[in-house]
Amino acid sequence: MAPTALVSILTDPLRIVNQLLLPHTTEYVQIDTIEQAHEAIRSMKIRGAPAIASLAALAFAAHISRGTDASASFTSSPDAVRAEVESILAFLYTARPTAVNLGAATRRLTATLNASHASGKDARTICEDLVAEAHKVADEDVGRNKAMAKWGGDWLLGRHGGENNLNVLTVCNTGSLATSVRRIWQGTIYVHVLGLSVVGTALGLITYLHETQKLGMAYYTQTAPYHQGSRLTALELQTLEIPSTMICDTMVGSLFQHYKIHAVAVGADRIAKNGDTANKIGTYNAAVLAARHNIPFIVVAPISTVDLSLADGSGRIPIEQRPPIEACLVRGAIYPADANSSQATVMITPPGLTGIYNPSFDVTPAELITAIVTEKGVATRQPGELTFDLSTVV
Numbered sequence: 001m002a003p004t005a006l007v008s009i010l011t012d013p014l015r016i017v018n019q020l021l022l023p024h025t026t027e028y029v030q031i032d033t034i035e036q037a038h039e040a041i042r043s044m045k046i047r048g049a050p051a052i053a054s055l056a057a058l059a060f061a062a063h064i065s066r067g068t069d070a071s072a073s074f075t076s077s078p079d080a081v082r083a084e085v086e087s088i089l090a091f092l093y094t095a096r097p098t099a100v101n102l103g104a105a106t107r108r109l110t111a112t113l114n115a116s117h118a119s120g121k122d123a124r125t126i127c128e129d130l131v132a133e134a135h136k137v138a139d140e141d142v143g144r145n146k147a148m149a150k151w152g153g154d155w156l157l158g159r160h161g162g163e164n165n166l167n168v169l170t171v172c173n174t175g176s177l178a179t180s181v182r183r184i185w186q187g188t189i190y191v192h193v194l195g196l197s198v199v200g201t202a203l204g205l206i207t208y209l210h211e212t213q214k215l216g217m218a219y220y221t222q223t224a225p226y227h228q229g230s231r232l233t234a235l236e237l238q239t240l241e242i243p244s245t246m247i248c249d250t251m252v253g254s255l256f257q258h259y260k261i262h263a264v265a266v267g268a269d270r271i272a273k274n275g276d277t278a279n280k281i282g283t284y285n286a287a288v289l290a291a292r293h294n295i296p297f298i299v300v301a302p303i304s305t306v307d308l309s310l311a312d313g314s315g316r317i318p319i320e321q322r323p324p325i326e327a328c329l330v331r332g333a334i335y336p337a338d339a340n341s342s343q344a345t346v347m348i349t350p351p352g353l354t355g356i357y358n359p360s361f362d363v364t365p366a367e368l369i370t371a372i373v374t375e376k377g378v379a380t381r382q383p384g385e386l387t388f389d390l391s392t393v394v
């Protein structure tokens with residue numbers, strides 16, 4: 001029974017659901033300041049490349065709006081606005097290094113600032129332009145996710161000759177919790193309302209197959225150590241009653257040996273010009289095994305994830321090294337858990353353990369990727385080519 005939408009009756013301008021506590025605890029965190037937005041991204045209370053960019057944009061918009069309402073010092077002149085905006089965007093950009101969407105959003109808002117400033121607008125008008133653009137950053141996600149889901153789903157169905165009951169593996173979480181779902185409730189803004197239909201990127205493709213009666217089974221990896229799969233993808237697929245099977249990260253090879261898998265579909269945090277793709281740690285493993293088993297490997301991500309300034313991903317994509325302690329802990333509930341279970345964090349390693357490698361992402365070379373899907377369409381490599389020409393999908 002899908003739960004009804006858990007909507008927080010809010011009296012504050014901006015809140016997010018704290019994804020560190022899902023699925024056992026649904027807690028909304030109030031984001032009042034740029035610093036709180038930075039901390040929420042850094043600590044992964046909110047995560048997912050597009051969702052990170054949307055929160056940054058909405059927190060930025062709230063800050064600017066409050067400033068103009070309170071006639072803050074930075075609204076005294078266009079130059080004062082510029083100084084404030086550049087400082088805020090530079091700070092937000094430092095929250096997490098790998099996902100390019102955050103950087104794309106800050107560059108987009110900087111472009112709006114420069115255009116408004118250069119056109120001689122007064123301080124308040126520049127601020128209004130910035131707030132409008134920031135809201136667009138947050139609101140564009142849902143429409144483009146639906147477009148990607150259809151492009152990718154139709155491409156895969158075409159690849160399999162109209163076969164029904166496709167089995168698709170995904171890694172990490174790429175549903176509505178990783179993208180932007182902004183709702184206005186009684187005049188306030190909130191991001192992520194549980195129970196809403198999952199769209200997302202790769203999980204959007206899976207949802208599209210389900211909604212068109214073409215999905216057999218959605219497989220997903222637990223995705224340790226944050227457990228985006230066990231905690232978030234499991235919650236989203238259960239909520240929408242999509243047939244799904246969870247596997248441990250180490251089981252991808254066995255799954256491919258013993259079950260018919262029609263595709264692997266994953267999201268992305270940064271795609272280089274040649275198609276090399278940074279995504280959640282474990283994605284490269286799945287890509288190597290998919291190639292070994294001749295399984296199509298599909299990357300689904302919005303255009304804002306493509307970084308054309310990078311020729312390729314070899315050594316050029318910053319890979320976030322998360323705190324070692326995060327690989328020693330598991331967040332969940334005391335077993336047996338039920339709907340009223342309270343949150344628990346358990347250490348699984350000996351106290352004081354040292355020597356821990358904990359990269360949050362890896363890079364999958366373009367040659368292991370079969371298709372890259374954006375809201376503009378599907379790119380595939382030309383026969384014999386090891387890299388992509390992404391010009392048709394950006």
Ligand SMILES: CSC[C@H]1O[C@H](OP(=O)(O)O)[C@H](O)[C@@H]1O
Binds near residue numbers: 175178201228279
């Ligand atoms: C819709 S893209 C989500 C993308 O972000 C995840 O990383 P994290 O949970 O650390 O933000 C993962 O790489 C997903 O593919």
